[in-house]
Every structure is written in C-alpha cells, then in structure tokens.
Amino acid sequence: MILKDIISRKTINDELFLLKTNIKSLILSWRITRTPYFLSILLVYLSYISMPAKLLEPVILLNLSTEYEEGIISFIGYTNLIVSLLIFSVLAIRRILDIEQKWISGFVIVAGIYTLYTNYLNYSPPILAVAYTEDSLITSMSVNLNIWVVGLLILSLFPSNECDNDYGLSNCIEKVGSNFIRIEFGGFEQFLDEFSLYKIVPIFKKVLSLDLFNWRGRISRGELIYYYMVYQIMVLLLVILIYSIGTILSKISLEHIFLIFIVSIFLIWCFIYVLRVLIQRLHDSYSSAFWVFGLFIPYVNVYVIYLLLVKGSWQYIESSK
Incomplete structure (x- = not known):
C-alpha cells in the first residue's frame, strides 16, 4: 500500500495537525x-x-x-x-x-x-x-x-x-499517523548537475502574478538558491528604478512621494515573497508553517533554521516497510 498525497488540501490547511505531527515525531524517535x-x-x-x-x-x-x-x-x-x-x-x-x-x-x-x-x-x-x-x-x-x-x-x-x-525508526524515516515517510538528506550533487539559470523564469512569472499568494506546494533546499537569485534581481531592478526616477523627476516635488510609494510596495512584496518561500520550504520538509514563528524565539530558531536549510524533502514509502 502506497501513501496517498500527504500534502493534500485537507492536510496543508491544518497546520496545527502538522505541528503536532512534527512534535510527536521528535518524541517517538x-x-x-x-x-x-x-x-x-x-x-x-x-x-x-x-x-x-x-x-x-x-x-x-x-x-x-x-x-x-x-x-x-x-x-x-x-x-x-x-x-x-x-x-x-x-x-x-x-x-x-x-x-x-x-x-x-x-x-x-x-x-x-x-x-x-x-x-x-x-x-x-x-x-x-x-x-x-x-x-x-x-x-x-x-x-x-x-x-x-x-x-x-x-x-x-x-x-x-x-x-x-x-x-x-531506521535512518531518515518518520511515522505519520499509521503510515511512514522518508526524509532524504543528500542529493546536493544531483542539484548541481541539474542547475540552470532558465529555472528562474517560472519563478518570476509566479512572483509577478497572483500566484504569489498561493502558499501551497513545495520548495526544495536546492530551489532556495533560485528563489534567492530572483530576490537579488528584484532588488537590482528596484535600485535601477529609483535611480531613474531620481534622475527624471529631480526637479519635481512629487519625487519623494513616488520613491516612498515604490519602496513601500517593494517591502510588502518582499515580506509576502519571503514568507511564501519559508512556508513552502517547511512543507517540503514536512514541517508546519507555524515553525516560522520560531525564528523569533531564541534557541528555537536554531531548530527552525535546520528545518529550512538542512532537512531534506520527504517522499512516500510503502507503509509495510
């Protein structure tokens, strides 16, 4: 018997259930x-x-x-x-x-x-x-x-x-209810072999559309590099835009208002973007989005960093194993 899709709408919306599952896994193993x-x-x-x-x-x-x-x-x-x-x-x-x-x-x-x-x-x-x-x-x-x-x-x-x-349980296996999942910690060499700058194009399309507000889905550790590159490109574009506005509207009194408006929009976009990336990476490691709050708690933030940057992607395994 193969596990059904754990990250389904029913499960992904029940972050409290997922958080309890994470804590129970720590206690069991x-x-x-x-x-x-x-x-x-x-x-x-x-x-x-x-x-x-x-x-x-x-x-x-x-x-x-x-x-x-x-x-x-x-x-x-x-x-x-x-x-x-x-x-x-x-x-x-x-x-x-x-x-x-x-x-x-x-x-x-x-x-x-x-x-x-x-x-x-x-x-x-x-x-x-x-x-x-x-x-x-x-x-x-x-x-x-x-x-x-x-x-x-x-x-x-x-x-x-x-x-x-x-x-x-054995190496990298966690119990979820009456079934099991496997967490892989390797695979970085495979990511290097498959690395391509063309993969940042779909990310641009997502973050510049309403899909930015869709927090379902998963982001692997390797994909974090692509998302970070997109963020840096957006910052560069913002700097170019501000410089251009400062040059064109240098003698107009509305310059300051335009700059404040643009920077405010960028900061809001940045917050939503980073939050979306963190939540999807947590889901990829089969962790609740509630762990994001742990980033602001001393010592707990060490474990959250581990979940975000170290813990690998989960995958199905046969429940009979």
Whole structure:
C-alpha cells in the first residue's frame, strides 16, 4: 500500500495537525543521523557565541540602571550556558542511540570532564562579559566549550545503524499517523548537475502574478538558491528604478512621494515573497508553517533554521516497510 498525497488540501490547511505531527515525531524517535547532527552541533555552538548579544540589545536600548543591568547580564549568561549544555547533551544522546554503540559515549564524557576542569574557575560571575558603545555591542562567554564541541563532533564520524532499534525508526524515516515517510538528506550533487539559470523564469512569472499568494506546494533546499537569485534581481531592478526616477523627476516635488510609494510596495512584496518561500520550504520538509514563528524565539530558531536549510524533502514509502 502506497501513501496517498500527504500534502493534500485537507492536510496543508491544518497546520496545527502538522505541528503536532512534527512534535510527536521528535518524541517517538530519539535517533539523529550524522549530517543533521553535525550541522545541529555547529548551529548551537554559533548560537552559544552570538545569542547573548541578541538578547541584550533590548536591555541596552532601555538604558536601565547599572545594578539592574548587571543582574540581567548575569542571568542571560547563565541561561545561555545551561540551555546550550542541555541541547548539546540531548543531541549527543540521540546520536549515540542512533549508532547503538553506548561505549562511544566515553568520548563525550571525557570531553565534558576536560571542559569542566579547564573552565572550573570561570563559572563565577561575570560569566558574560559585555562591552558596548553607541555603535556596537560585543559579548563574550567566559566558559570555553571548544574542547567539548570537538568531542561532540567526533560522534558524527560514526555511521548510523540502518535498521530499526529500541530508540526509533531506521535512518531518515518518520511515522505519520499509521503510515511512514522518508526524509532524504543528500542529493546536493544531483542539484548541481541539474542547475540552470532558465529555472528562474517560472519563478518570476509566479512572483509577478497572483500566484504569489498561493502558499501551497513545495520548495526544495536546492530551489532556495533560485528563489534567492530572483530576490537579488528584484532588488537590482528596484535600485535601477529609483535611480531613474531620481534622475527624471529631480526637479519635481512629487519625487519623494513616488520613491516612498515604490519602496513601500517593494517591502510588502518582499515580506509576502519571503514568507511564501519559508512556508513552502517547511512543507517540503514536512514541517508546519507555524515553525516560522520560531525564528523569533531564541534557541528555537536554531531548530527552525535546520528545518529550512538542512532537512531534506520527504517522499512516500510503502507503509509495510
């Protein structure tokens, strides 16, 4: 029995059902394969370094008192460390369960002990150093996780157990209701072989018509490159148009009004265009459009970036497998 089209009108309109399916899949299977694990570790590490600056920007802008500001800085520093360590630990556990060789956990334990030893004196305040001026904001975590991250990355060298085990389904397979789908993480070489600039023409036709408001359908990771190229071309055309208006209407008082109108239309188009691309890419990875809101939530945005840029396209498989 082959699965029917999962992305049907009934399913695609029920984003809440799809979101529940995504969360249930995360709970049912604790396994994670090499490629998504490797990229997840890197994304979390980059967030560990850069996230405090993003969280502190509103605090600095509010010009709070020094005493209150120091308390918030300390809280953000400890929260950033604890959340990052928890995510690293969960990823490591899921990778070990995928390999199904528990002795490999020794790599992570040794790296963790070494990290604790080398940073033992740095856990006391200030755990987060902040330097800011009117033009810049620089943050630095005093706890160095480099050794532990290297230890975690070693786990990506071990191959996955291709069969089902006690911790989840086999490689890249997710359970959807009583059926299954397969998520492929490869295929980039095939995309390079099929790359063609002629493929941006149909995209132009879509974004310049009412089809721009049709958010059904799918966009693969490779197709994101075409959509990005179209966006850059549209920006270039906007710049040429503004320059032309500024040249032709330089002596007319309506110039400023024309420019504001054109830029406003472009910004609205850009918002709808980007939102459409994000939703279709999420649907291609069999993820709910509600995950778009996760881009504005610290740490959750790391997972959403993974869904958008890393997780492959789903395909049908026989439910008997």
